[in-house]
Amino acid sequence: YNQKRCRAAAEETNVPRSMSTRAQLYERVFPQYRQPVEIGVFSLDSERAFFNDSRQLRYYVEPGNKPNFNLRDGYRDRFIKRDDGVKERLDHLLRWILANRAKLRSTHTPPSSCTLGVDFVTWRGHLTKLLTTPYETQEGWLLAVSKFRGTLYISEVETEAARVNRENRTERHEEMMYWGYKFEQYICADEVNGVPDRGGVVNTNEAFCTVVQTRLADHKLLFSGEVDCRDKDPRAPPAPACYVELKTSAEICTPKQRSNFHRYKLLKWWAQSFLPGVPRIIAGFRDHDGVVVSVETFHTSKISQLIKTEYNCWKPTVCMNFCSDFLSFVKSVVKEDNPRLVYLFTWEPHREVTYTVHRDSQYTFLPDWFIKEMAS
Ligand code: 0WD
Numbered sequence: 197y198n199q200k201r202c203r204a205a206a207e208e209t210n211v212p213r214s215m216s217t218r219a220q221l222y223e224r225v226f227p228q229y230r231q232p233v234e235i236g237v238f239s240l241d242s243e244r245a246f247f248n249d250s251r252q253l254r255y256y257v258e259p260g261n262k263p264n265f266n267l268r269d270g271y272r273d274r275f276i277k278r279d280d281g282v283k284e285r286l287d288h289l290l291r292w293i294l295a296n297r298a299k300l301r302s303t304h305t306p307p308s309s310c311t312l313g314v315d316f317v318t319w320r321g322h323l324t325k326l327l328t329t330p331y332e333t334q335e336g337w338l339l340a341v342s343k344f345r346g347t348l349y350i351s352e353v354e355t356e357a358a359r360v361n362r363e364n365r366t367e368r369h370e371e372m373m374y375w376g377y378k379f380e381q382y383i384c385a386d387e388v389n390g391v392p393d394r395g396g397v398v399n400t401n402e403a404f405c406t407v408v409q410t411r412l413a414d415h416k417l418l419f420s421g422e423v424d425c426r427d428k429d430p431r432a433p434p435a436p437a438c439y440v441e442l443k444t445s446a447e448i449c450t451p452k453q454r455s456n457f458h459r460y461k462l463l464k465w466w467a468q469s470f471l472p473g474v475p476r477i478i479a480g481f482r483d484h485d486g487v488v489v490s491v492e493t494f495h496t497s498k499i500s501q502l503i504k505t506e507y508n509c510w511k512p513t514v515c516m517n518f519c520s521d522f523l524s525f526v527k528s529v530v531k532e533d534n535p536r537l538v539y540l541f542t543w544e545p546h547r548e549v550t551y552t553v554h555r556d557s558q559y560t561f562l563p564d565w566f567i568k569e570m571a572s
């Protein structure tokens with residue numbers, strides 16, 4: 197029924213029904229991407245409670261390039277894991293928007309005072325998925341979109357395949373997911389002149405997020421992303437340029453492993469940090485037993501140079517042009533301003549992007565408290 201209706205509507209108005217993700221179609225000049233500006237921050241505490249401040253911001257403490265970090269330490273007895281079955285959708289970001297509505301209006305002079313003055317609101321992670329789509333061969337995505345007061349809100353919906361994977365993770369995989377957070381603990385201090393507390397508890401409820409505004413071609417974007425830590429030097433440039441992204445990856449022993457690292461991992465790392473303008477990525481390479489064997493710095497702006505030696509490798513311009521065209525596609529499709537109407541954009545590898553329309557369904561994601569408060 198939905199499919200049929202959406203097709204009929206599309207035929208009436210000449211709105212495209214699908215969009216290709218073939219990389220070659222997006223090989224053109226790099227689109228305009230304005231330098232992202234931080235317009236706010238927020239924190240989620242150890243119980244996942246929202247605070248409109250930087251209380252969870254941590255400071256980067258240089259590990260040296262031959263550290264001795266055991267990432268398995270504490271997995272059994274000093275680990276509190278966020279419940280990833282709880283779907284938070286855009287809620288924390290919406291809370292930030294409500295708390296900063298006045299500021300948003302005055303500093304960004306929107307066309308009328310009852311709108312936010314941006315075209316899209318979403319998580320950085322959702323944009324990362326869009327950027328990497330032309331090169332993704334494993335995992336598809338579902339993105340729900342609603343238009344409310346002229347702004348398009350984009351919120352991910354877990355695919356069936358992702359849910360099955362999440363519910364059937366091996367014990368080994370569960371533990372390896374902890375390693376990245378443990379690496380953060382070895383490298384981050386809570387206080388500007390503090391030292392990392394490797395004996396403390398790792399609690400993945402805690403998060404510090406930056407909220408940035410930027411523009412991709414003619415799309416005004418407001419998005420938020422989690423930030424691992426910042427440069428502790430008070431003379432460091434202002435955010436987001438002082439932020440540091442932390443990563444772990446399996447150590448590279450063969451040319452094949454190096455090639456795969458460049459082709460797949462660096463694409464994701466680049467996309468994630470390029471979007472909010474985070475300039476530095478600190479990577480801990482670990483062995484099979486979760487021991488960090490080396491630490492390396494990647495400068496986000498140099499990653500595209502680094503990968504040029506790979507045959508048939510990914511290109512930043514393809515990622516950005518695809519994202520820009522997808523956002524144009526969304527604008528052309530989502531015309532009705534109604535927070536209870538959801539357009540579900542769906543993509544599977546080797547397929548085109550298509551969409552379905554859902555009214556008052558399980559997919560509705562803008563909460564009543566947000567709609568009510570925005571109206572007052
Ligand atoms: O409900 C959802 N579908 C999602 C919610 C998906 C992704 C994120 N979130 C929320 C969470 O509230 C989280 O605090 O967004 C926040 C982070 O957003 P993001 O920065 O846009 O996400 P992303 O860039 O994918 O991930 C950044 C970091 C990850 O670090 P690594 O180095 O592994 O990329 O955020 C963490 C993780 O540490 N992270 C998450 N934390 C909580 N819930 C999630 C998640 N679903 N995904 C990644």
Ligand code: CA
Binds near residue numbers: 441443
């Ligand atoms: Ca990280």
